[in-house]
Amino acid sequence: MSVFQIRGGNRLSGEITPQGAKNEVLQILCAVLLTTELVRIKNIPDIRDVNRLIEILEDLGVKIQKNGKGDYTFQADSIHMEYLQSKEFKKDGAALRGSIMLMGPLLAKYGKAFMPKPGGDKIGRRRLDTHFIGFMNLGAKYRFEEGEDFYGVELDNGKPLTGTYMLLEEASVTGTANIVMAAVLAKGKTTIYNAACEPYLQQLCKMLVRMGAKIEGIGSNLLTIEGVEELSGTEHTVLPDMIEIGSWIGLAAMTKSELTIKNVSWENLGIIPDVFRRLGIQLEKVNDDIYIPSQEHYKIQKFMDGSILTVSDAPWPGFTPDLLSIILVVATQAKGSVLVHQKMFESRLFFVDKLIDMGAQIILCDPHRATVIGLNHETPLRGTTMSSPDIRAGISLLIAALSAKGKSIIHNIEQIDRGYEQIDTRLRAIGADIIRA
Ligand SMILES: CC(=O)N[C@H]1[C@@H](OP(=O)(O)OP(=O)(O)OC[C@H]2O[C@@H](n3ccc(=O)[nH]c3=O)[C@H](O)[C@@H]2O)O[C@H](CO)[C@@H](O)[C@@H]1O
Numbered sequence: 001m002s003v004f005q006i007r008g009g010n011r012l013s014g015e016i017t018p019q020g021a022k023n024e025v026l027q028i029l030c031a032v033l034l035t036t037e038l039v040r041i042k043n044i045p046d047i048r049d050v051n052r053l054i055e056i057l058e059d060l061g062v063k064i065q066k067n068g069k070g071d072y073t074f075q076a077d078s079i080h081m082e083y084l085q086s087k088e089f090k091k092d093g094a095a096l097r098g099s100i101m102l103m104g105p106l107l108a109k110y111g112k113a114f115m116p117k118p119g120g121d122k123i124g125r126r127r128l129d130t131h132f133i134g135f136m137n138l139g140a141k142y143r144f145e146e147g148e149d150f151y152g153v154e155l156d157n158g159k160p161l162t163g164t165y166m167l168l169e170e171a172s173v174t175g176t177a178n179i180v181m182a183a184v185l186a187k188g189k190t191t192i193y194n195a196a197c198e199p200y201l202q203q204l205c206k207m208l209v210r211m212g213a214k215i216e217g218i219g220s221n222l223l224t225i226e227g228v229e230e231l232s233g234t235e236h237t238v239l240p241d242m243i244e245i246g247s248w249i250g251l252a253a254m255t256k257s258e259l260t261i262k263n264v265s266w267e268n269l270g271i272i273p274d275v276f277r278r279l280g281i282q283l284e285k286v287n288d289d290i291y292i293p294s295q296e297h298y299k300i301q302k303f304m305d306g307s308i309l310t311v312s313d314a315p316w317p318g319f320t321p322d323l324l325s326i327i328l329v330v331a332t333q334a335k336g337s338v339l340v341h342q343k344m345f346e347s348r349l350f351f352v353d354k355l356i357d358m359g360a361q362i363i364l365c366d367p368h369r370a371t372v373i374g375l376n377h378e379t380p381l382r383g384t385t386m387s388s389p390d391i392r393a394g395i396s397l398l399i400a401a402l403s404a405k406g407k408s409i410i411h412n413i414e415q416i417d418r419g420y421e422q423i424d425t426r427l428r429a430i431g432a433d434i435i436r437a
């Protein structure tokens with residue numbers, strides 16, 4: 001098992017280009033199952049979770065051609081449904097969260113789907129009710145028995161999926177994607193209220209429309225889908241990864257670096273730049289780049305009534321939970337205090353113990369809330385040995401280590417590799433002292 005060895009304290013400089021968005025591409029890759037025609041996808045990041053999903057598609061019988069870096073063509077014209085109940089799929093499907101989104105397309109196109117309990121970050125309960133209730137609303141039958149290895153959904157006595165109105169209990173990202181992908185081939189009209197509407201989903205819906213689907217309300221939480229008989233091939237380019245972009249903003253602030261983040265697709269960043277600005281970080285829009293000047297200090301704003309700032313997550317267009325760990329680490333060197341409130345996940349803040357070991361001033365109030373009292377870059381964090389518990393805590397610890405005095409070692413870096421492409425090489429290119437050993 002490799003580790004990252006990091007010597008902190010270097011100021012970084014230069015340009016960094018974000019990879020394609022992990023959470024978008026996981027949806028887009030599943031959608032290739034909805035047509036037997038060619039689907040070309042560009043800007044696919046070369047990261048563990050995505051490569052695993054591509055392997056699963058290949059094992060399912062999808063023909064895959066690599067046209068160049070991050071550029072693949074897929075054709076799902078002979079699917080091996082038996083693979084879905086194999087030992088291999090039990091292992092491979094369970095290795096990532098995104099594989100759950102194979103279910104909607106398979107149900108819609110082939111009338112059934114099976115899925116081992118999906119993996120992904122261990123960051124608290126991650127239920128799948130929204131997905132299965134959605135499929136059942138469309139008329140599918142759900143099957144899961146104690147002791148079985150797979151969840152199953154299938155058409156009820158061969159009856160086709162049929163559109164209906166549904167109000168989702170929660171705006172689940174992967175749940176909405178799954179229901180949309182099932183509904184595009186269902187009979188009649190499906191209305192999904194309280195749909196998730198992250199750019200990931202907007203991109204999925206736009207791609208489906210290019211394939212011939214009829215979807216209205218893209219970008220809102222009310223989607224109306226008129227089912228069609230079949231979909232055709234298309235081309236799709238994945239947006240830059242907004243979570244990576246947020247990570248690089250945090251990295252620049254923590255290491256007092258001047259950085260330009262290239263081609264960020266500002267219009268798809270929502271509230272993200274403003275939340276970092278709330279922490280006092282200067283960032284400028286230069287064409288479609290983010291320019292961050294080197295800053296000796298940054299001061300956390302207060303609310304208008306003078307009370308201490310809270311940064312919390314909310315379904316889009318609220319602040320994504322995937323950036324709260326970064327906000328937390330950035331706050332450790334800000335001037336002032338902030339309450340970080342992770343509402344969605346209950347086990348995502350425990351990594352603060354490591355930051356406390358490094359000298360950060362944090363009180364974990366409960367599993368969802370941490371108060372950070374910033375050190376104002378007057379005392380650097382201290383390097384240490386740590387292990388990455390999940391992808392975003394992992395990158396946050398890495399950023400902490402790059403800002404810290406002395407040497408740090410990070411174990412369990414597979415978690416970071418799940419979502420960040422060649423991170424060590426890319427960070428070395430802007431001046432970081434990091435090696436994979
Ligand atoms: C592969 C992928 O795309 N993963 C993302 C996806 O996971 P995923 O789609 O699994 O996450 P969901 O959107 O289903 O829900 C995440 C968590 O938030 C809770 N919840 C969700 C919606 C809501 O309105 N209220 C609420 O409390 C859920 O109970 C759950 O605990 O979305 C999450 C939430 O943005 C992100 O952290 C993950 O990176």
Ligand SMILES: C=C(OP(=O)(O)O)C(=O)O
Pocket residue numbers: 022023049096097098119120121322391392419
């Ligand atoms: C939680 C995340 O990923 P996943 O849903 O794949 O575990 C994430 O990307 O931050």
